[in-house]
Amino acid sequence: MSRALRIIKRFIPYEMIQGMMITLKNQWRPHITLEYPKETPELHPRFRGVPRLRRDPDNGEELCVGCLLCEQICPDNCISLVVDKRPSGKGKYPKSFIIDYERCCFCGLCVDPCPTKPITAIYMSHDYELSDYSRVEFITGKERLYEGHPLKKYEK
Amino acid sequence: MSQDDLINYLVIPVVKIAVVLGVVSGLVAYLTLLERKVLGFMQLRLAPRRVGPSGLLQPIADGIKLLIKEDPTPDGADRALFVLAPVMSIIPAFAALAVLPFAATPFEIFGYEFTPFITDVNIGVLYILSITSLGVYGIILGGWASNSKYSLLGSLRSAAQMVSYEVPLGLSIIGVLMLAGTASMVGIVEAQRQAAWWFFVPQVIGLFCYFVSAVAETNRLPFDLPEAEAELVAGYQTEYAGMKFAFYMMAEYVNMIVVASLATTLWLGGWLRPFPNVEALEFLNFLNWAHPALSGIFWFALKVFLILYIYIWLRGTFPRYRYDQLMRLGWKWLLPLSLANILVTGLVLVLWK
Numbered sequence: 052m053s054r055a056l057r058i059i060k061r062f063i064p065y066e067m068i069q070g071m072m073i074t075l076k077n078q079w080r081p082h083i084t085l086e087y088p089k090e091t092p093e094l095h096p097r098f099r100g101v102p103r104l105r106r107d108p109d110n111g112e113e114l115c116v117g118c119l120l121c122e123q124i125c126p127d128n129c130i131s132l133v134v135d136k137r138p139s140g141k142g143k144y145p146k147s148f149i150i151d152y153e154r155c156c157f158c159g160l161c162v163d164p165c166p167t168k169p170i171t172a173i174y175m176s177h178d179y180e181l182s183d184y185s186r187v188e189f190i191t192g193k194e195r196l197y198e199g200h201p202l203k204k205y206e207k
Numbered sequence: 208m209s210q211d212d213l214i215n216y217l218v219i220p221v222v223k224i225a226v227v228l229g230v231v232s233g234l235v236a237y238l239t240l241l242e243r244k245v246l247g248f249m250q251l252r253l254a255p256r257r258v259g260p261s262g263l264l265q266p267i268a269d270g271i272k273l274l275i276k277e278d279p280t281p282d283g284a285d286r287a288l289f290v291l292a293p294v295m296s297i298i299p300a301f302a303a304l305a306v307l308p309f310a311a312t313p314f315e316i317f318g319y320e321f322t323p324f325i326t327d328v329n330i331g332v333l334y335i336l337s338i339t340s341l342g343v344y345g346i347i348l349g350g351w352a353s354n355s356k357y358s359l360l361g362s363l364r365s366a367a368q369m370v371s372y373e374v375p376l377g378l379s380i381i382g383v384l385m386l387a388g389t390a391s392m393v394g395i396v397e398a399q400r401q402a403a404w405w406f407f408v409p410q411v412i413g414l415f416c417y418f419v420s421a422v423a424e425t426n427r428l429p430f431d432l433p434e435a436e437a438e439l440v441a442g443y444q445t446e447y448a449g450m451k452f453a454f455y456m457m458a459e460y461v462n463m464i465v466v467a468s469l470a471t472t473l474w475l476g477g478w479l480r481p482f483p484n485v486e487a488l489e490f491l492n493f494l495n496w497a498h499p500a501l502s503g504i505f506w507f508a509l510k511v512f513l514i515l516y517i518y519i520w521l522r523g524t525f526p527r528y529r530y531d532q533l534m535r536l537g538w539k540w541l542l543p544l545s546l547a548n549i550l551v552t553g554l555v556l557v558l559w560k
Contacts, residue, residue, distance in 0.1 A: 067524075067525070070524050070525070071520060071521075071524045073524075074249045074520060074523045074524045075520065077248075077249050077250070077251060078245070078248045078249050079248075080251060081251075082247075082248070082251050082252060082253050083251045083252075084251075084252050084253040086253065
């Protein structure tokens with residue numbers, strides 16, 4: 052029986068038909084293309100976009116205490132801080148906090164040593180749509196680090 | 208010469224030719240879209256869908272793009288031949304449409320008879336075979352006139368391939384001609400009606416040989432060695448751009464339609480519905496209420512569409528053949544197979560009658 056089957060398989064292009072069946076089946080499967088500007092991908096929780104700053108969710112104060120650990124660990128030297136005494140209460144705060152997104156390599160090392168509790172002041176955001184008309188726009192100051200890079204919505 | 212003669216011999220053929228040319232040109236445009244769509248779905252992609260509703264205007268956009276594109280002639284090219292070659296490629300492709308029978312019953316318009324085919328000559332099959340094989344001149348001259356090594360090598364490969372596959376292509380048809388007893392395209396379909404089956408039942412090996420060599424003959428994947436974008440810089444088309452390139456592409460797709468129509472006529476019963484002699488299936492000719500020719504055209508178009516779909520399906524499935532594999536398949540498999548087919552068909556015919 053199996054021998055007869057083998058002989059039959061020799062005379063009909065069995066593997067070719069198998070291959071054609073695969074392409075036929077694939078036609079009816081849903082596509083995996085994402086029509087990007089219209090649809091956006093679902094990001095994983097630990098997706099590393101550009102690093103940004105955040106405030107204390109309870110009282111809206113700046114979380115950053117100006118310890119300079121992120122500035123020191125940054126492999127690209129793209130973070131620079133000017134630290135000053137906090138006007139209210141004790142401790143320090145960053146008078147200016149600049150991240151050069153052009154140099155940033157999205158490694159996430161700045162987040163690891165950040166000492167603020169319970170959440171880190173600097174964090175890897177889910178922003179990835181970064182394009183602008185001049186290179187200066189990527190040297191990001193404190194305002195944009197809190198608010199995010201301005202985005203233009205896709206319209207069609 | 209009376210007025211009736213003038214209309215019968217001049218006006219009606221011109222009208223029919225215009226209609227066939229127009230319809231086939233439109234079909235060619237949308238065949239490219241169909242190909243891109245089907246290939247896209249097979250690869251889990253979205254096919255073109257930005258121009259018009261779900262991409263339906265894409266062929267028009269492509270056409271406009273090719274029309275207004277810069278059309279340079281390479282340095283040292285043979286200018287006359289460089290322009291002539293694409294034309295020599297497309298004219299035989301369109302000329303072969305002259306004998307394709309789309310249906311049988313003639314239309315009556317203003318009291319004049321419009322047959323649904325341009326003409327019916329008693330050597331229709333021979334005419335198609337000879338006229339389509341002229342297309343190879345366009346390819347060779349295009350490669351030669353371009354003054355480019357890529358083009359020349361590509362056209363040489365192409366010529367070798369097309370000439371080799373001409374042989375099994377012609378031989379695989381002979382079985383059908385023996386069964387039908389005629390080489391007229393209409394006569395062959397009529398013979399299939401009388402035989403009560405389509406000729407692919409007794410001639411399935413002939414159909415197989417024909418189909419494989421037709422794919423090679425029209426330079427389609429998996430036998431598109433002349434073009435071979437990936438390894439050969441597009442062969443004879445390398446130096447062509449704009450409208451001349453469009454002519455080559457159109458010639459390829461018109462050839463596909465011609466080859467598919469020939470297979471439909473010879474093996475799949477042309478305009479006949481399935482089981483043409485079973486009265487109970489007459490409802491399949493559901494367009495008869497309008498005109499009997501319409502249901503004929505419907506069945507013809509459906510069969511041609513299925514064959515074209517298989518063409519695209521093959522392209523989506525198989526990788527390109529190597530040059531020696533291509534030649535081995537043509538000369539060592541298809542040629543003996545089609546010869547054996549002729550021999551067996553002849554023996555059966557002699558012993559049967």
